[in-house]
Amino acid sequence: MKLGIVGLPNVGKSTLFNAITSAGAEASNYPFCTIEPNVGMVTVPDERLRVLHDMYQSKKTIYTTIEFYDIAGLVRGASKGEGLGNKFLGHIREVAAIVHVVRCFDDPNVVHVDGVTNPASDIETINLELIFSDLELLQRRLDKAVKMLKGDKSIQAEIDFLNKIKGALEEGKPIRALDLDDTEKGFVAGLDLLTAKPVIYAANIAEAEVGNEGDNAYTAQVRAIAEAEGARVVVVSAKVEAELAELDEDERQVFMQELGLKESGLDKLVKTSYVLLDLISFLTAGEPEVRAWTVRRGAKAPEAAGKIHSDFERGFIRAETISYENLIACGSLPAAREKGLVRSEGKEYIVKDGDVIHFLFNV
Numbered sequence: 001m002k003l004g005i006v007g008l009p010n011v012g013k014s015t016l017f018n019a020i021t022s023a024g025a026e027a028s029n030y031p032f033c034t035i036e037p038n039v040g041m042v043t044v045p046d047e048r049l050r051v052l053h054d055m056y057q058s059k060k061t062i063y064t065t066i067e068f069y070d071i072a073g074l075v076r077g078a079s080k081g082e083g084l085g086n087k088f089l090g091h092i093r094e095v096a097a098i099v100h101v102v103r104c105f106d107d108p109n110v111v112h113v114d115g116v117t118n119p120a121s122d123i124e125t126i127n128l129e130l131i132f133s134d135l136e137l138l139q140r141r142l143d144k145a146v147k148m149l150k151g152d153k154s155i156q157a158e159i160d161f162l163n164k165i166k167g168a169l170e171e172g173k174p175i176r177a178l179d180l181d182d183t184e185k186g187f188v189a190g191l192d193l194l195t196a197k198p199v200i201y202a203a204n205i206a207e208a209e210v211g212n213e214g215d216n217a218y219t220a221q222v223r224a225i226a227e228a229e230g231a232r233v234v235v236v237s238a239k240v241e242a243e244l245a246e247l248d249e250d251e252r253q254v255f256m257q258e259l260g261l262k263e264s265g266l267d268k269l270v271k272t273s274y275v276l277l278d279l280i281s282f283l284t285a286g287e288p289e290v291r292a293w294t295v296r297r298g299a300k301a302p303e304a305a306g307k308i309h310s311d312f313e314r315g316f317i318r319a320e321t322i323s324y325e326n327l328i329a330c331g332s333l334p335a336a337r338e339k340g341l342v343r344s345e346g347k348e349y350i351v352k353d354g355d356v357i358h359f360l361f362n363v
Helices: 013-021 047-056 085-092 119-149 153-170 182-189 207-212 217-229 238-245 249-259 265-276 301-308 310-314 324-330 333-338
Strands: 002-006 038-043 060-062 065-070 097-103 199-204 232-236 279-285 289-296 316-323 343-345 355-361
Touching: 002 013, 002 085, 013 038, 013 065, 013 199, 013 238, 013 265, 047 060, 047 279, 047 289, 047 324, 085 119, 097 119, 097 265, 119 153, 119 217, 153 182, 199 217, 199 265, 207 238, 217 232, 232 238, 232 265, 238 249, 238 265, 265 279, 289 301, 301 310, 301 316, 301 355, 310 316, 310 355, 316 324, 324 333, 324 355
Parallel strands: 002 065, 002 097, 060 289, 097 199, 199 232, 279 355
Antiparallel strands: 038 065, 279 289, 316 343, 316 355
């Protein structure tokens, strides 16, 4: 899974990226410090794997991962090539979801590209540039469809829908904010529109406001916008996350307790991204390794098996399945079998988050 971290210059996105990935992207107080996207791979925190590792005395523990892309800062006119606009827009197309970092703090020592802190305006700037880019793409698609219409009247439904979403964009509405049915969503998915991508707004607050979850006028603006367009909000302090990244685990826990933090910014982003993208994790466990695998919610057993290897899906026979909670409560797989808690599931079984699965296959 790839998440793109975006935002206006100097909102704290590279600082946040550095903190959650420890990748060392340059973070400086001037625009366009980031040009090519920095890429950082992070493991998805999952306490269940540690417990299963201890139960099976596994040789390896493999967590699922997320790739974070720190994408160049954007300015007005990016859709027309201003700043690093064309590169910025191209890089966004490669990610599954957007983490839009929004400045929600005042600091005279950190230059704001527009000279004043205004989250609503900052969000509008980036949304408009993405909208302009989508409008250009839609117009080309419409022109092509109109030419095809001369010889194929069935194309009229496509033209009508393209005009519908074009009209919404012209009103300043991102595609993700529209109420579309499943058929329309499927069609939009094939258009590669930037404003159709799901968004997490990362409200970057001052260190002094961490204890109260950053409830201020700035974060209120972000939450209102997110609610209107079906996006999610995570409140973080990039500065605090940077400080946490420099500590060992014990020191980190003490510092978080002192600040009143229950979880890190990375944990928040991971959990929110899984909800936003409708993903779950199933687990495999044994003496060689324990491992987490990510699938879409609603995936059936053969599809989940295919995440491990295509042969598992092609030759799927059945899935021996037990919930993580039942396995831990029993203390071992043999004990769970004795209680009849290990189930044999077929091709129509819908995998649930936390399922511990052993796949049987034949090719």
